[in-house]
Amino acid sequence: MIPELGNFALILAFCLSVLLGFIPMIGAARNNVLWMSLARPLTVGVFVFLSISLFVLGYSFVADDFSVQFVASHSNTMLPIYYKITAVWGGHEGSFLFWTWMLGGWMLAVCIFSKAMPDEFVARVLAIMGLICVGYTLFMLATSNPFDRVLPFPPADGADLNAALQDFAFIIHPPSLYMGYVGFSVVFAFAIAALISGRLDAAWARWCRPWANAAWAILTLGLSLGSWWAYYELGWGGWWAWDPVENPPLITWLLGAAMIHSLAATEKRGVFKSWTVLLAIMAFASSLLGTFITRSGLLTSVHAFATDPTRGVYILGFLALIIGGSLILYAVRAPQLKSEFGFGSFSREVFLLANNLILVVASAAILLGTLYPMVYQAMSGGDLISVGPPFFNTIFVPLMGILVVLMAIGPISRWKRTSFAHLRAQLGKVAIAAVSLGVVIPVLLTMDVPFGTIGTAVLALWVIFSMASDIKTKIANKSSVVSGLRSLPVSYWGMTLAHFGFVMTMAGACLTSIYSIERSVLLQAGQSAELGRYTFRFEGTRYVEGPNFIADEATIVVSRGGEFYKNLYPQKRLYVASGTPTSQMGIDGRFLRDLFTTLGDQRENGAWSMTVYVKPFVRWIWIGTIFIAFGGILAVTDKRYRQFKVKQSEKVARDNPGTTLAGEIV
Amino acid sequence: MKPHRRKKLGIILFIAAGLGTAIGLSLYALSNNIDLFFTPTQVAAGEVTPGQRIRVGGMVKEGSVSHSQEELEVSFIATDYNNDVHILYAGILPDLFREGQGIVAEGAMRVDGIFQASRVLAKHDENYMSVEVKAALDAAGQVPGMPQGAN
Numbered sequence: 001m002i003p004e005l006g007n008f009a010l011i012l013a014f015c016l017s018v019l020l021g022f023i024p025m026i027g028a029a030r031n032n033v034l035w036m037s038l039a040r041p042l043t044v045g046v047f048v049f050l051s052i053s054l055f056v057l058g059y060s061f062v063a064d065d066f067s068v069q070f071v072a073s074h075s076n077t078m079l080p081i082y083y084k085i086t087a088v089w090g091g092h093e094g095s096f097l098f099w100t101w102m103l104g105g106w107m108l109a110v111c112i113f114s115k116a117m118p119d120e121f122v123a124r125v126l127a128i129m130g131l132i133c134v135g136y137t138l139f140m141l142a143t144s145n146p147f148d149r150v151l152p153f154p155p156a157d158g159a160d161l162n163a164a165l166q167d168f169a170f171i172i173h174p175p176s177l178y179m180g181y182v183g184f185s186v187v188f189a190f191a192i193a194a195l196i197s198g199r200l201d202a203a204w205a206r207w208c209r210p211w212a213n214a215a216w217a218i219l220t221l222g223l224s225l226g227s228w229w230a231y232y233e234l235g236w237g238g239w240w241a242w243d244p245v246e247n248p249p250l251i252t253w254l255l256g257a258a259m260i261h262s263l264a265a266t267e268k269r270g271v272f273k274s275w276t277v278l279l280a281i282m283a284f285a286s287s288l289l290g291t292f293i294t295r296s297g298l299l300t301s302v303h304a305f306a307t308d309p310t311r312g313v314y315i316l317g318f319l320a321l322i323i324g325g326s327l328i329l330y331a332v333r334a335p336q337l338k339s340e341f342g343f344g345s346f347s348r349e350v351f352l353l354a355n356n357l358i359l360v361v362a363s364a365a366i367l368l369g370t371l372y373p374m375v376y377q378a379m380s381g382g383d384l385i386s387v388g389p390p391f392f393n394t395i396f397v398p399l400m401g402i403l404v405v406l407m408a409i410g411p412i413s414r415w416k417r418t419s420f421a422h423l424r425a426q427l428g429k430v431a432i433a434a435v436s437l438g439v440v441i442p443v444l445l446t447m448d449v450p451f452g453t454i455g456t457a458v459l460a461l462w463v464i465f466s467m468a469s470d471i472k473t474k475i476a477n478k479s480s481v482v483s484g485l486r487s488l489p490v491s492y493w494g495m496t497l498a499h500f501g502f503v504m505t506m507a508g509a510c511l512t513s514i515y516s517i518e519r520s521v522l523l524q525a526g527q528s529a530e531l532g533r534y535t536f537r538f539e540g541t542r543y544v545e546g547p548n549f550i551a552d553e554a555t556i557v558v559s560r561g562g563e564f565y566k567n568l569y570p571q572k573r574l575y576v577a578s579g580t581p582t583s584q585m586g587i588d589g590r591f592l593r594d595l596f597t598t599l600g601d602q603r604e605n606g607a608w609s610m611t612v613y614v615k616p617f618v619r620w621i622w623i624g625t626i627f628i629a630f631g632g633i634l635a636v637t638d639k640r641y642r643q644f645k646v647k648q649s650e651k652v653a654r655d656n657p658g659t660t661l662a663g664e665i666v
Numbered sequence: 667m668k669p670h671r672r673k674k675l676g677i678i679l680f681i682a683a684g685l686g687t688a689i690g691l692s693l694y695a696l697s698n699n700i701d702l703f704f705t706p707t708q709v710a711a712g713e714v715t716p717g718q719r720i721r722v723g724g725m726v727k728e729g730s731v732s733h734s735q736e737e738l739e740v741s742f743i744a745t746d747y748n749n750d751v752h753i754l755y756a757g758i759l760p761d762l763f764r765e766g767q768g769i770v771a772e773g774a775m776r777v778d779g780i781f782q783a784s785r786v787l788a789k790h791d792e793n794y795m796s797v798e799v800k801a802a803l804d805a806a807g808q809v810p811g812m813p814q815g816a817n
Contacts, residue, residue: 345676357681361688368692372700384703386721391699395692520757522738581761600758605735611758 003068006056007147010097013049013104014137016042020130024123028197036123043111043126046133047104054101057146058088067154070094070146076160076577078548082171087161089174092295092311093146098174099291100136102182103129110186110211117207124193125186132185135318143311160548160577169229177222177249181287183215184252187259188284191277192326195333200277205267210636212263212280213494216256217632223249224625232585237518237596237613239621240509242392247370248290251363255283258359260632265352269415271343274334275356281326286363288319293370344417351410358403365395400506404459407499408466430469434462456510463503467496494635501627508620518613524606532614534595535559536568541599541608549573554599554608556586570599570610594618701772705802709775710749716775722751723770723802731765744769744781746802755783762788 020042027035057070061084066072074091075084089095107129114122140146190208194200226246231239240246259279266276292315343349369387376385412426438458442450475484521529525540539555551573558565568586575582588595593616600609703721704714714720724744731742738756745751753771763769763786773783 345673353677353680357684361685364685365688365692368689369696372696376700384721385700386703387696388699388701391695394695394699395688520738522734522736583761598758601733603733603735607735609738609758 002056003060003065003147003149006053007145009049009052009056010137010140013046013053014134014141016045016049017130017133017137020046021127021134025127028120028123036119039123039126040111042130043107046130047108050101050104054088054097057094057097058085061085061087066158067149067151069148069150072150072155072158074158074161076158076548078577079161080547083161083166086171090161090165093140093144095174096140096144097146099178099182100133100140102178103133103136103185106183106186121193121197121199124196125189128189128192129185139314139318143314160575163575163578163580163582164233167229167233169225169233173222173225173229176218176225180215180219180222181249181252181290183211183218184256184283184287186211187215187280191280192329195277195329198333198336200273200337202267202270205263206641209260209263209267210641212256212260213632213636216253216260217629219249219253219256220625220629220632223253224622228622232587237611237615239618242389244370245294247366248286248293251366252283252286252290254359254363255279255286258356259283261352261355265349269349271349273337277334278330281330285319285323288322291315292319342416346420347417348410348413348415351406351413354406355403355410358399362396362399366392401459404463404503404506408463411495412466412470426469426473427466430462430465434458434465437461452510452514456507460503460507463499467499489638491635491638494631497634498628498631501624501631504627505621505624508617508624511617512615512621515616516613518611520609520611522603522607522609529612531612533560534614536597536612538608538610548577549575556597558595568595568597570597572599589619591619592616706744706746706749706751709751714775716777719774721770721772722781723768724751725768726763726765728765744771751781753781753783755786759786760788
């Protein structure tokens with residue numbers, strides 16, 4: 001009976017989102033205040049019923065209601081309670097409900113934090129998100145209802161949650177990834193609402209920026225958690241595989257990064273308006289594409305859900321409708337968005353444009369590599385191919401290198417026109433210091449000429465020194481350093497932190513690729529393997545039992561220079577209900593390097609195969625992303641985004657989009 | 667032409683040149699980095715050049731897996747039930763590797779007709795069969811021995 005309530009709530013959420021998609025939209029077109037005012041209550045209604053639906057699904061898991069098909073195939077009585085609850089997003093149907101609920105959550109957030117915006121605009125934004133919600137809920141009701149039953153003979157016990165998912169990261173990675181992903185639909189709705197109303201000015205950009213920053217920052221965390229999880233769970237010692245399902249979130253992330261930079265120029269200078277809107281549409285489209293790739297089963301991947309052609313067709317249709325519709329609207333309306341072109345060929349605008357070009361080219365190349373196997377298969381009549389990591393690295397690494405070079409120049413250059421003398425004064429010493437220290441330090445440390453490391457060090461120091469120099473110039477005429485640092489705007493700190501994080505991630509990725517070593521060996525108990533400065537001695541295995549698995553746990557004694565360092569305990573697990581084996585790594589994670597051990601299989605003579613890794617700097621990749629995300633969130637808290645009434649002066653600004661609204665920024 | 671139009675044109679040309687170069691380089695990189703997939707039947711028909719990096723997929727033949735006792739090396743046979751490929755691999759096999767399971771191996775054919783794998787992939791979900799393995803079995807006219815998309 002309870003699951004029917006969930007289904008019923010889902011149907012109600014669908015009906016309310018249909019109302020939300022049309023009534024406020026028509027109200028805004030006809031200037032009907034009553035119809036527009038329905039947007040907020042309807043949004044709350046959609047959110048409440050989606051929440052009930054999600055809660056009921058969670059309850060069905062906790063109560064072991066195996067008459068629900070989705071619960072029966074993703075849970076088990078022996079599953080620990082925290083995995084029972086989170087198993088809600090452990091499969092296609094439930095995760096899509098969770099995804100839709102996230103959309104409801106963002107809609108509610110728009111409702112709450114939109115007091116400063118005109119009602120007409122809020123009505124349009126919420127109506128567009130309502131239409132997206134219609135698509136999602138209809139998809140669930142039509143092709144993948146999480147409340148489908150196995151009646152009249154429900155199974156006595158469930159098939160268990162996929163063993164690879166039973167891990168702490170599974171509790172946090174999907175929510176953060178989904179939240180970031182779905183957040184881009186807010187920016188998309190803002191962009192479409194702007195196209196419909198024709199209002200795209202500095203105020204619009206200022207309303208839009210916190211949402212874009214927030215969604216992008218959360219997506220950063222989601223991606224990073226996914227990478228960290230893949231690293232310690234899947235056990236191939238890598239942190240990014242250019243997997244067809246990893247790529248779409250990265251494409252969205254890159255387009256999102258382009259968009260937040262372009263939005264900055266739109267807000268401050270009234271330039272790149274139609275480009276910003278196009279980026280918002282593309283970022284959202286790429287998030288839908290990610291959904292399509294994961295849920296259609298067209299591509300081979302570790303993430304792929306079980307295949308069902310009708311789902312793929314539905315999502316593809318939805319994608320075509322949304323993208324086609326918004327691009328037509330864009331084609332009709334974009335020429336009316338007048339951008340200013342008052343900037344010289346050497347200005348912050350131009351550097352931001354170059355940033356955008358690089359980010360968009362990088363995402364286009366990744367998209368090409370991801371979709372190419374599908375296209376090839378269709379064109380060649382069924383021949384299967386795969387595009388390997390070398391392709392992605394060849395394109396991505398040089399592009400990011402150029403991006404980092406520009407990352408030092410962009411923030412220092414001035415809007416409108418930057419004199420070469422200004423840049424030379426600011427960056428001359430920085431360049432000399434970065435190049436000399438970037439060459440000398442690696443050479444002294446390694447007593448060699450490691451080109452990759454030198455390149456990485458020079459680029460990283462180039463950005464870090466330029467940030468330090470910029471801060472120093474900015475606080476030069478303040479009474480003390482502390483008061484100077486305090487006087488810098490929060491959004492400036494946000495940018496600086498995010499840039500620092502990006503450099504750290506980049507440096508970690510390069511250095512770990514250069515210096516990681518690994519060795520696969522077959523060891524009897526008591527034998528040991530040398531790797532780098534470390535000796536790994538295998539002490540044998542013992543039998544251990546978990547709540548729903550049994551395992552062989554190896555003891556590996558690590559010593560360095562003959563002295564005991566640490567014990568590592570990798571496991572080979574067997575999940576009893578599903579009969580699935582998984583590996584649990586033994587990891588020693590430090591700021592400067594990881595030791596990583598993974599257990600293979602046992603041979604008849606008792607020997608175990610195993611791989612040991614030493615991975616320097618690998619943690620920098622994830623620590624850097626924390627800085628990026630924190631910087632993004634910090635920028636949202638800048639006081640100019642706080643609520644302020646829509647003033648008459650903004651209406652003036654609409655006619656003069658080039659002028660900054662300095663007077664209003666409190 | 668008005669100055670701002672000229673500037674606009676300049677920007678558009680700049681973007682077009684950037685995109686053009688990027689697409690050209692991407693396609694060039696792509697042509698060097700695609701791995702073709704072969705079924706055991708195609709391998710048996712001699713379609714594979716030894717030394718070329720390819721992917722081979724099929725079901726792991728029952729009773730064919732043999733582990734060396736002294737070295738890491740594992741040898742097994744991948745089959746589409748019409749033809750077999752003998753595969754050698756020195757490394758840790760994925761958790762879900764087992765007899766009767768679909769796998770994809772990445773590597774190159776040796777001159778003696780044995781496939782030396784550098785990587786072996788198995789799926790992370792028991793019920794899910796790789797698109798590539800399914801295609802291999804379909805091509806050989808065999809019905810896959812496991813349920814498709816059970817969840």
